[in-house]
Amino acid sequence: MKKTDKALELFSNNFNCSQAVLTAFAADFGIDEQLALKLGTSFGGGARNAEICGAVSGALMVLGLKYGHYIADDNEQKSRAYEIAVEYTRRFKEANGSIVCRDLLGYDLTKPDEMACIKEKELFGDICPKMIKSAVEILESVIADYE
Secondary structure: OOHHHHHHHHHHOOOOHHHHHHHHHHHHHOOOHHHHHHHHHHHHHHHHHHOEOHHHHHHHHHHHHHHOOOOOOOHHHHHHHHHHHHHHHHHHHHHHOOOEHHHHHOOOOOOHHHHHHHHHOOHHHHHHHHHHHHHHHHHHHHHHHOO
16 A cells, blocks of 8 residues: 555544654554554644644654664764755645645634634645645655655
8 A cells, every 4th residue: 555545544534644644654664553643643733733734743753763863973864864854844845835734724723713614614634635645745755865
């Protein structure tokens, strides 16, 4: 199954955007899906604050798994990980206009009246799958470019 299909299936099964993106890649890093779903939980909806898009957060966690800095004095590894994260967010912004949840949805989910608009307009079902698909495709492209 393609990663985009896996992520979209997870999202359609009541998992958030961050959980969907992270979990679609979990097996590649030997991470149990249940653990990935738990890790991604709090990042949906821009960490529940309409900040950084959960799909982007999930993708950044995957990049951390692939390229992350884990040796204290390995500044080269740290710099490379940061470079890759910056490149990822640059590409996502270029493709979608922002990495911020409230900008992508056009509403701030932390405000009850705006959350009502999001629900009324079914934006979680319209915008979020597009962001998940974009997040995964850009993630796969970035990983391929940095292999």
